[in-house]
Amino acid sequence: MALVPRKMNNGPAMASSQTTTITETHVQTNIRWDPSYIKTIPGGLKVAGIIINLVVFICVMSSGVHFRELTTAEWTDFVAMTAFWVTGILLIFYLLHVIEKFHVIPWMTIEMGFTILWAFFYLTCSIDLAVNAKKYGNNAFAAASFFGFVAMGVYGFDGFLKFKGWKAGQIAQGERVVQQAETATY
Numbered sequence: 192m193a194l195v196p197r198k199m200n201n202g203p204a205m206a207s208s209q210t211t212t213i214t215e216t217h218v219q220t221n222i223r224w225d226p227s228y229i230k231t232i233p234g235g236l237k238v239a240g241i242i243i244n245l246v247v248f249i250c251v252m253s254s255g256v257h258f259r260e261l262t263t264a265e266w267t268d269f270v271a272m273t274a275f276w277v278t279g280i281l282l283i284f285y286l287l288h289v290i291e292k293f294h295v296i297p298w299m300t301i302e303m304g305f306t307i308l309w310a311f312f313y314l315t316c317s318i319d320l321a322v323n324a325k326k327y328g329n330n331a332f333a334a335a336s337f338f339g340f341v342a343m344g345v346y347g348f349d350g351f352l353k354f355k356g357w358k359a360g361q362i363a364q365g366e367r368v369v370q371q372a373e374t375a376t377y
Contacts, residue, residue: 218291218365228285236349237282243342244275250335251320256327263323267316267335274309274342290364298363299356306350313343 228234248271256264281302284290290298317339324332356363 216294216362216365218294218362219288220292222287222289222292225286225288228282233349233352234282234285236345236352237278237285240278240342240345240349241275241282243338243345244271244278246338247271247316247335247342248275250331250338254329254331254335256329256332261323263316263319263332267320267339270309270312270316271342274313274346277305285364288364294362294365299353299361302363303350303353303357306346306353310343310347310350313339313346317343 229238248268251264251267251271254264281290317336320332320336320339323329324336
């Protein structure tokens with residue numbers, strides 16, 4: 192039996208493709224006043240957060256509890272006032288487009304961490320306030336507990352939106368355009 196060479200048929204020429212992704216970031220680096228941010232969902236959440244933080248702080252301060260006697264009031268005031276000032280500063284930064292000017296700072300990640308952490312802090316405060324409201328019969332603590340749970344929801348929802356934006360590769364303010372082009376070679 193003899194070996195006979197066969198002619199191999201390779202078929203049509205094989206094509207390969209290459210995908211190129213181009214990401215463009217469009218920002219304006221000038222500081223400018225833009226009150227339309229408040230009409231957006233993140234802007235509205237920041238305004239709501241500022242108001243609720245003040246309400247929680249006022250409820251705890253009007254409870255008549257001396258801080259040396261109850262650490263619940265101290266912790267809640269720390270959480271409410273820190274959130275008030277950080278949220279207020281972020282709101283001013285967005286209104287003046289400072290976030291857009293410094294777009295290289297990972298604002299989305301920073302805000303996501305802050306909002307998720309503060310949602311957890313408000314959960315701890317609100318539970319503690321509810322327990323102590325029942326224990327001491329303090330209606331101001333009960334009101335602070337309710338508004339603390341509302342603040343937890345506001346910061347939690349904002350954290351969820353920031354997480355979705357972070358996963359999608361968005362920037363906090365400005366516009367990021369991602370274009371994909373596919374090229375084929377034969």
